[in-house]
Amino acid sequence: MKELTESLRQEASRLLREGVEVFIGYAAGSLQASARPFFATRPEEAAELVFNPFCVHNLVKYLVRFPDKRTAVVVKGCDGGAVSRLAEERHLDREKITVVGVPCGGMLERERVLAQLPPATRIEAVEERGNTYVLHTARGEYPFEKKANLAAKCLVCVRNNPVGVDLLLGKEAMPVADPERDPLEGVKAVEALPAGEKAAFWDRVFGRCLRCYACREVCPACSCTQCAFEQAVPGWQQGAMWVEKAKNLPDSYHYHLIRAFHVAGRCTGCAECERVCPVRIPLMLLNQKLAKEIEALFGGAPAGACGPLCAYAPDDPDQFA
Amino acid sequence: MDSKLLKKEKLLPLLDELRKEFLLVAPVEEDALLFYRPVESVAEIKLGSGRSVVPPKEWFFPQAESLYRYSTEGGGLVLEETLAATPAVLFGIHPCDLRSFAVLDAVFLQEPVDRYYTLRREKTVIIGISCTAVCPECFCSAYGISPVEGTGADVHLSEVGAVYMVEVLTPKGKELVARYQEFFEDQVAGVAEAKEARKETLSGQFTVRVTVDGLPAKLGSLFDHPYWEELSRRCLGCGICTYVCPTCHCFDITDVCRGFEGKRFRCWDACLFRDYTLHTSGHNPRHALYQRLRNRFFHKLKYNHDRYAIEGCVGCGRCVALCPVNIDIREVIATVRGLGE
Ligand code: SF4
Ligand code: SF4
Ligand code: SF4
Ligand code: SF4
Numbered sequence: 099m100k101e102l103t104e105s106l107r108q109e110a111s112r113l114l115r116e117g118v119e120v121f122i123g124y125a126a127g128s129l130q131a132s133a134r135p136f137f138a139t140r141p142e143e144a145a146e147l148v149f150n151p152f153c154v155h156n157l158v159k160y161l162v163r164f165p166d167k168r169t170a171v172v173v174k175g176c177d178g179g180a181v182s183r184l185a186e187e188r189h190l191d192r193e194k195i196t197v198v199g200v201p202c203g204g205m206l207e208r209e210r211v212l213a214q215l216p217p218a219t220r221i222e223a224v225e226e227r228g229n230t231y232v233l234h235t236a237r238g239e240y241p242f243e244k245k246a247n248l249a250a251k252c253l254v255c256v257r258n259n260p261v262g263v264d265l266l267l268g269k270e271a272m273p274v275a276d277p278e279r280d281p282l283e284g285v286k287a288v289e290a291l292p293a294g295e296k297a298a299f300w301d302r303v304f305g306r307c308l309r310c311y312a313c314r315e316v317c318p319a320c321s322c323t324q325c326a327f328e329q330a331v332p333g334w335q336q337g338a339m340w341v342e343k344a345k346n347l348p349d350s351y352h353y354h355l356i357r358a359f360h361v362a363g364r365c366t367g368c369a370e371c372e373r374v375c376p377v378r379i380p381l382m383l384l385n386q387k388l389a390k391e392i393e394a395l396f397g398g399a400p401a402g403a404c405g406p407l408c409a410y411a412p413d414d415p416d417q418f419a
Numbered sequence: 420m421d422s423k424l425l426k427k428e429k430l431l432p433l434l435d436e437l438r439k440e441f442l443l444v445a446p447v448e449e450d451a452l453l454f455y456r457p458v459e460s461v462a463e464i465k466l467g468s469g470r471s472v473v474p475p476k477e478w479f480f481p482q483a484e485s486l487y488r489y490s491t492e493g494g495g496l497v498l499e500e501t502l503a504a505t506p507a508v509l510f511g512i513h514p515c516d517l518r519s520f521a522v523l524d525a526v527f528l529q530e531p532v533d534r535y536y537t538l539r540r541e542k543t544v545i546i547g548i549s550c551t552a553v554c555p556e557c558f559c560s561a562y563g564i565s566p567v568e569g570t571g572a573d574v575h576l577s578e579v580g581a582v583y584m585v586e587v588l589t590p591k592g593k594e595l596v597a598r599y600q601e602f603f604e605d606q607v608a609g610v611a612e613a614k615e616a617r618k619e620t621l622s623g624q625f626t627v628r629v630t631v632d633g634l635p636a637k638l639g640s641l642f643d644h645p646y647w648e649e650l651s652r653r654c655l656g657c658g659i660c661t662y663v664c665p666t667c668h669c670f671d672i673t674d675v676c677r678g679f680e681g682k683r684f685r686c687w688d689a690c691l692f693r694d695y696t697l698h699t700s701g702h703n704p705r706h707a708l709y710q711r712l713r714n715r716f717f718h719k720l721k722y723n724h725d726r727y728a729i730e731g732c733v734g735c736g737r738c739v740a741l742c743p744v745n746i747d748i749r750e751v752i753a754t755v756r757g758l759g760e
Contacts, residue, residue, distance in 0.1 A: 127745040130555060134745035135653040155744065160652075217555060218626045306449065308473070308482070310658030310689070312743055328694060343673050344483030344686045374743035376659050377452060377472055 099224045102149050102200060102268040106172070109265060110144035113170050113196055122160050123172040123198075124153040131211045131221060131233075135160065147172075150224045151206040151231050154249065156180065156368040159318045161190055170196035175257030179366035180318035182262055183405075187364075189321045199263030201271035204244050204252035206231060211247065215240055228272075244274055251369040251382070254281035285386045300351070306377045307350040313371035313381055319361040326360075327353060358384040363392050363407030421587035423596060423603040424610065425576065430583065433602045434510060435461045441544070442507040444478055446471060455509070464510070468552045470737060474665035475516050476523060478509055479539045482662075483686040486535070486672070492679040501682070504538040508595075510546045515559040515735040517547050517571030519665035525727035526668050544591050547572030549617070553624035556736030558749055560622060561629035564733060567618045579613040627749050631730065634752065635721040641758060642713070650751065651709035653744040654691070660715065660738035660746070661689035666723070666731055669695075690714050716751055 110121045125136035125146045133152040137160075138144050149172070157171050158180035173181065178199060185192040203226050215221075216237060223234040231247075233240045245253070258271040280286070288296060311327070314320045326340045340356065341349040358381075367389070371381040396406035425433065437443055438461060445464045447456050453471040455478060458464055473482075485501040520540075527536035550566035559566065569575020573592030576583040585603060587596050596603060661667040671688040674681050688695060691711050697703045705711050723731025732748065739747050 128747040128750045129739070129745060132745055137649075137652045163652075212555075217624075302449065306452070306454070308658065308662045310662050311692075312655060312657035312659050315655040315657045316743060328692075342675055343671060344675075344684050346483060374655070374657070374659075376663060376741045378450060 099150050099226055103147065105267050106147050106149055106198070106200065107144045109198060109267065110138055110147055110170070111141040113198075114138060114141040114144060117168055118170045118196060119167040120164055121147075121170045122157045123147045124149060124155070124157075127152070130215065130218070131206070131208050149200050151204060151226075152208065154205045154208075154370075154373060156316070156318060156370045158184065159316060159321075161195060162321065165191070168194050168196075170198055172198050172200055173260050173263065174200060174202040175260045176202075176251065176255060176366065176368045177318075178257075178260040178262060180368065183364060183366060184318060184321060187321065187408075196265065197260075197263040199260030199266045201259050201266070201268045202252075202255075203231075203258065203271050204248040204255065204274040206242055206247050207249050211242065214242070229274075245276055248274060249369070249373075251367065253279050282386060282390060284380065284383050285390060288383055289387075301347065303379045304350045304354055305347050307345070307354070307379055308377060309345050309350065309353060310376065312374040312376070313379075314357065316370045316374045317361060318366065318368070318370075319364040320357070322360075326356060354379075354381075354384065358388055361385065362388040363405045365389065421593065421596070422606045422611070423585040423587065424606055425583040425585050425603055427578075427581055427583065429602050430466070430576075431461045431464070433599060434464065436599060436602075437508050437510075440506070442505045443510060444475075444507055445510040455511075457507075466511075468550060470513070470554055470735065470740075472663060472737070472741070474519060474663065474735070474737065475509060475512055476519055476665050476668075478507070478543065479520070479536055480523060480527070480668060480670075483684055484535060485682050485684045488680070488682045490680050502534060502538060504542045507539075507543045508546060509543050510548075512545055512547045512572060513550055513735075514547065514564050514566055514568050514570070515557070515733040516665050517545070517569065518559075518562070518564050518733045519735070520545070520571050522666040522723065522727075522729055522731060522733065523668055525729055544574070544595050545572045547575040549575070549577035549614070550621060551578055551617075553621050553626075554736055554740070555626050556739035557734065558625060558627060558629045558736060559734035560625055561631050561734050561752075562730050562732065565618055566621045567614055577614045577617070579610050579617070582610065584610045584614050629734070629749050629752055630756070631720070631752060634756065635724045638717060638721040638755060641755060642717075644758060646754065646758060647713040647716075648707075648709040650746065651707075651712040654708060654712050654746055655744060656691050656693065656708050656711065657743070658687075658689035658692060659741050659743065661691060662687060663737040663741050664719075665733060665735055665737070666719070690718070712746075716748070716755075719748065720752065720755075 110123060114121055119139065121138040123136055124133045126148055127134040131152055133148060133150060135155050135157055136146060156177040158177055161169055161171055181197050184190045219235045219237055221233050221235055225232040229244050231242045252274055253276045256273060256275055258273055291299065341352045365385045369382050375381065392406060434443060443458050444455055445458050446453050447458060447463045448465040453465060453469050454473060455471055455475045487501055488499045490497045527533040547569045553566060567577050569586050569588055573589045574595060575586040575588060587593050669688045669690060670685045672683065672685045674683050696705045705714060719731040739749060
């Protein structure tokens with residue numbers, strides 16, 4: 099991964115010299131086997147950039163914070179779609195953004211890595227050897243076979259090489275998708291549950307939602323400037339709100355259903371909502387279920403970058419509402 | 420202080436007895452996550468090490484709590500307070516979380532006392548438990564907390580071989596142990612020493628050494644430092660770090676009203692939320708994310724200390740482990756200590 103990181107640093111430094119004001123990429127994290135979003139504003143800072151199988155974050159949402167600046171952003175295949183979608187929805191001015199694509203061989207599930215590495219072992223380098231990531235440490239090499247250690251979304255990914263980017267770094271990535279694995283496995287398992295068990299399943303997972311809204315904050319499809327769940331009104335007018343501020347099961351259901359419907363057709367499948375959730379609520383089940391229904395209903399319909407749900411035609415036989 | 424022994428195999432039977440008299444709140448596992456919840460059977464209890472996602476403060480200061488009900492039916496006004504607490508035993512609290520109760524006490528027990536918190540606090544007996552391992556994010560030792568110390572518990576257990584060393588630390592604890600004395604045995608030689616040895620081993624396991632001396636004063640000179648804006652660039656402004664923090668205690672008060680009936684409740688709030696200090700006028704003194712993030716660190720590392728003479732962080736590491744973008748308070752502390760003014 100050394101060459102990729104090297105060319106990333108070079109390109110970032112060049113872009114920052116040539117007028118890009120903020121370069122959004124990844125730097126090493128403070129925890130073992132971690133990376134973090136990083137914002138370089140001067141060419142010297144490009145030396146801190148990295149790319150490795152811990153760069154899980156989708157950085158696209160950060161672009162919305164810099165409407166007046168010339169920006170560049172690093173995207174993996176699963177992140178990239180969010181840029182065109184946000185530009186299509188006029189949240190971003192695509193002209194001001196340099197999209198830097200990195201081929202991606204998959205992200206390692208951090209927990210699995212930690213379970214196998216001895217504690218406090220510093221990872222000195224990461225090498226991609228075909229279907230395995232080899233972590234080099236002072237205590238020796240630790241191989242992580244992709245099939246057994248990648249994040250769930252990566253095991254079914256067919257977007258390893260980003261498209262629609264302004265700059266593509268590195269060498270073409272080999273697909274990592276496990277052909278044996280059905281991308282909708284989880285959705286189908288829940289669909290197959292008897293009604294009572296299905297309800298118990300959702301009661302259990304929604305019951306522990308903290309309503310910390312990290313899943314919303316991280317999501318590039320949750321791009322409303324005023325969220326339906328965040329209308330500041332005085333206490334006695336709370337009845338006007340979509341959900342109560344208090345954490346309770348009915349309101350958490352309400353939150354989750356509204357969230358899922360608001361991102362339906364716009365979710366690009368980066369799975370960030372699920373990654374950030376402190377109580378591991380399987381949000382992707384809802385996102386994938388809706389994607390599946392949209393595909394079944396409008397699969398054949400021509401759609402722009404914005405997807406079938408925001409395509410508009412005056413001769414549409416169906417009423418809008 | 421009184422010291423006893425409890426054989427390991429007697430712990431669950433003891434808890435089962437306690438469950439008959441008290442509401443028993445204990446660590447339980449759900450989808451590989453730990454929570455403190457009331458249990459109906461001791462079989463639900465997850466023994467052993469590990470940090471709960473949501474801290475046990477939830478028991479004294481629930482995420483959502485009803486304060487009173489009201490009714491305006493027929494033109495009158497009827498208020499009905501919803502103050503209630505059952506006698507409870509809160510079992511399996513680790514030393515950092517035990518300290519967090521002292522931090523919360525400083526806030527909620529100052530005059531005028533918070534009656535909701537006080538009542539729960541009074542009616543609960545706390546059984547602490549020593550850690551048997553240190554997580555990679557833990558740094559309680561920075562605040563002088565030892566992973567085997569029971570300060571803050573009524574009764575504290577430390578696993579030593581096949582027994583628990585039992586420290587009886589308060590009158591409440593004494594009463595509990597006396598009432599269930601058939602479960603306990605006398606302290607034998609060597610156990611206290613074994614516990615001390617455990618302390619030594621554990622203190623060698625902290626992955627990051629954190630020093631906090633002089634931090635409140637130092638921070639005072641850094642309010643306008645550009646560091647806060649830089650740090651906030653990656654922050655999502657979510658509620659994770661505050662909701663999982665055992666010492667965060669901000670709340671909001673709102674009503675739910677249907678027709679002539681309603682209830683007023685309070686629920687956790689988070690200083691990172693956009694509407695946290697939003698005024699009715701539309702003005703927000705902390706309109707920018709960096710101001711809100713700075714507030715979080717100032718509150719943890721300075722204001723709490725200045726106001727109540729007790730640090731606002733206990734080093735539990737939850738925010739470190741759960742922040743989705745790796746904002747690590749240990750690193751913030753180290754950076755701040757090294758910043759010029
Ligand atoms: S889903 Fe595909 S592009 Fe995204 S991180 Fe995984 S392998 Fe890379
Ligand atoms: S991140 Fe998880 S806990 Fe937080 S609001 Fe979303 S689903 Fe709930
Ligand atoms: S510091 Fe981390 S956990 Fe806290 S608000 Fe920011 S992103 Fe969320
Ligand atoms: S600030 Fe973080 S480490 Fe400190 S007590 Fe709160 S959650 Fe724990």
